[in-house]
Amino acid sequence: MAYTIILVDKITEAQVDDLSDSEFATLMEIYEVLRLVPENGLILRKEAPQAAMYAFVHRQIEVVYFIVASAVQVAIVRVNRLPDVG
Helix, strand or coil: CCCEEEECCHHHHHHHHCCCHHHHHHHHHHHHHHHHCHHHCEEEEEEECCEEEEEEEECCEEEEEEEEHHHCEEEEEEEEECCCCC
């Protein structure tokens, strides 16, 4: 079963719009993973068994998200550029 990716607000949409072409391509690679196995991200905070915040990092792009299992959705909260460490 594939999950649907949603952006939660205008701030997240602006973060995505601000990405360069190569960064956007990386984001699309991340989305493909999240559509199939969203629980592969790092758990940042877990409030309850079905309320966890995750992060997924790939090529200096970090995506922070929640899994909404009942709606089969991945809700993207933030898209961050990470500094290149070398």
